[in-house]
Amino acid sequence: MLRELVARRTWLWLAGCLFAGPTWAFAMPDLMALLSQQRSGEARFTEQRYVANLDAPLKSSGTLSFEAPDRFTRRTLLPRPETMAVEGNTLTLSRGGRSRQFTLDAAPEMVAIVEAVRGTLTGNAQSLQRHFRPQLSGRAEQWSLLLVPLDARLAHQVREIRLDGQRGELRGVTMEMADGDRSVMQIEPEPAKP
Secondary structure, eight states: OHHHHHHHHHHHHHHHHHHSOOOOOOOHHHHHHHHHTOOEEEEEEEEEEEOTTOSSOEEEEEEEEEETTTEEEEEEEESSOEEEEEETTEEEEEETTEEEEEEGGGOHHHHHHHHHHHHHHHTOHHHHHHHEEEEEEEETTEEEEEEEEOSHHHHTTEEEEEEEEETTEEEEEEEEETTSOEEEEEEEEOOOOO
16 A cells, blocks of 8 residues: 555656656846847836935936947936937937047946946847856846946946846846945836837
8 A cells, every 4th residue: 555655656746747847947048038039129217316415316217229239329308318329339428419429448337337238138148248247036027137247447336237127128227336326227118119
C-alpha cells in the first residue's frame, strides 16, 4: 500500500514537471526584445524635481518622442518652452529662440544619461551595459530596470537611474543624484497612429 502511494505521488510529480512546461524568469534579453519592437513613439510627460533647500518640487511637463535607432526629443512646454533633441552624437538645446548644439562626446556624463533613456527605448542592451550595471526586476507586465553607473565621474553625479515600464513601453524614469536631489518623470504613451 505504501509502495503504491509513493509510486503514485512520484508519477504525479513527474507528470507535473513534464507537462507543466518550463517556467522562465523575465530577463534582460526578454525586456530588450520587447522594447526593440517599438521603432518610434510619442508620449506626454510630467516631471517633479526634488532639490535640497527648496520647499516644493520643481514641476515640468511636455512631450517626448523617439525614432530608432538614435533620435530622441524632449519638448518641455511648462513652466517654459525648451527642447532637448539628440540625434546620433549631436545634442541640440533650444530655449527662448536660441539654440546651442554640441557633441555628446564633449560631456561623457551626458552620454550615459542620454543612453539610459535612448538605450532603453530602443532595446539596446550593449549601450546600457557599456555605461551601467543593469538590474532587472518584475515581469513583462510590470518591470523595473535599475541602472547603476560604471564610470566614476558619472557616479559622482548620478547615484542611480530607475526605469519602469509595462511590456514594451517606458512609463517612468527616476533619477537619484549623488547629492540627494532626485527627479521623477511619469510617462503616458500616445496611442499609435494608424
